Amino acid sequence: MMKDKEHKDFQNELIEFLYGELSPEKEKELKAHLEECASCRDTLSRLSSVRELLGKWEDVEPPYRLIFLASSKESFFSSVRSFFSRLSPVVKGVSVSFIFLFAFLVVASLVNLEVSYEKGKFHLSTALFPKAKIKTLTPADREEIYQAIRAAQEETLATVNNLLLKQDQAQREDLAQAFDELLDQIDERRRADLAYFGEGLSYLDQRSLLNYQRTKELMKYVLKTSGKPPR
Amino acid sequence: MEERDEVLVDRFLSGDEASFNQLLRRWEKPVYNLVLRLLGDVEEAKDVCQEVFLKVYQNLGRFKKRAKFSSWLYQIAINQSRSHLRRRRGKRFISLETPEGKRLEDGKGTDSLLPLEEEVQRKEVVALLRKALALLPEEQKLVVLLKEYQGLKFSEIAEIVGCPLSTVKSRLYLGLSNLAGIIASLNGGDKKSLLL
16 A cells, blocks of 8 residues: 555654554554655655754753742732632623613713503603703893892902001001101100200309409409409 | 643732732743743743743633633734744844854753753754744644643644644654654755754
8 A cells, every 4th residue: 555655744643653643554554665665764864864953952950940830819810810810700791780770870970761561652861961951031130140249349349448458557557657766756856865965054053153263362362462452 | 730721820810910920830841941941942932932921911801711821822922932933034044054053952051961062962953843843834843742741632733723623643654754854965965864
């Protein structure tokens, strides 16, 4: 049977034989063929040589040691994942359905979903952006608004007047105080000047008295020396 | 008796986080060696291995027990290596003529107990294989690595790579044949003598 095959067809058998995975019957047939076929013998020898050479590249020990350190604090997601990986498919399905239902309810409440069923009519509406209500104003409303505006204006005016009055008062008080201080200073200065003037006068008075006494004595002496009694 | 990978995965998923370290100890070396041979760089292999196990840790909950854990793990390792190669493309240039430098070493230090001559010869063989594998089309290289170094069955490789059994065998055949040719040309064109 093998004799009819091309050399190319023996490739797989040669490879299986080379690695000892050829069935005993096929091995017997291949060996018979190899005895006759020099080309296949040559191929086998060549492949065996390559294998021999490849065998010289030995395995080596990794130049490191990997160690998995179990994390003492498991992250939330990994703990959820490991929890779910341990559940049975049915429980997983139910849990996932509940999660989806919960998520749907959250979304529905966020968009103000309204669902109603009345007299065979199903009604569904969302109000994520509710329409703004427009109210038409009546004359009474307008009057009320104007009054409110007027009251606010009056209140503002009163407040401003109050503030101006207070400021005016404060300015007046400041001015009066400044005048008082100025008058006090002038008075004090006048008193000091008068005292100084008084001192000058008393000095002049003393000097005049001295001069008088001196003149009087001189006159006495002149009279005494002239022989005439003083008048 | 060692517990099966799938038992450890179950334990990890039910809260026993130490089981992950057992998986890590068991698969660290095979994954590292596969990634190292795919990328050809010790530092990059280290980084990609970390990414692989991080990805495994994050996605273990999604692991379908229809497949073997090892097949799933190898798929992740291959995908991470591929995306790393895509990111690297154009950013790094590896000259095939460059003598073996630190980045191209096979992971074994110079403090090996082998005699110097043997050590040098071994390093030369590794360098030659690395160059030859780098020149192989990716799908052939992957099948050669998974079969030759990870010792997987053809059916497991077909599951990991996602192709029919016959395709795996023909890719392996082509891969080994092409390797023979590449190695011969790298050795100076002597097709008869592949070995150093």
